Amino acid sequence: MSFQRTRMSTDRTLMSVMRTSISLISFGFTIGQFFERLRTSKILPQESHAxxxxxxxxxALGIFMLVLGIIYHLHYMRTLRHERLAMTREGLIHGETPYPVSMTLLVAVVMLLLGVLAIISMTTHIDPFD
Known part of the structure; x- marks a missing residue:
């Protein structure tokens, strides 16, 4: 049971990283779009890019943070799987149940792709969702 608790704890850690990075990505995208609309409606000067x-x-900070969270999660889960396999070989635990891929990891990868699409949209003015 301790392996399952540790795995769930790792998923919760990744979810907290996701929550923070999604907040950064959505806030940055909103700020960028809001001020871009002000520029196109001639309320702000055209040369203002700040x-x-x-x-x-x-x-970019949100994307970077999410990438680091995914890398940490993958590394920790790989270590946990190796430790579980070693304990199974030594007969200390029964390793009959499979260790499936984390759904949290899959959602994090999808959120990473959405963040990349957001930054592409902001920097190149190409809307992938048109």
């Missing part, structure tokens, strides 16, 4: 750059920086 708000867009700030939004892009927040999205």
């Amino acid at each position: 708000p867009r750059n700030f939004g892009v920086a927040l999205v």
Whole structure:
């Protein structure tokens, strides 16, 4: 049971990283889009790129944080699987149940792809969702 608790704890850690990085990505995208609309409606000067750059920086920080969280999760789960396999070989535990891929990891990868699409949209002005 301790392996299952440890695995769930690792999933919760990845979910907290996802929550923070999604907040950064969505806040940065919103700031970028809001000020871009102000620029196109001639409320802000056309040469003002600071708000867009700030939004892009927040999205990039969110993406970077999510990538680090995914890498940490993969490394820790690989270590946990090896430790479980070693304990099974030594007869200390019964390793009959499979160790499936984490659904949290799959959602994190999808959120990473959405973050990459957001930063592409902000920097190249190409809307992938049109």
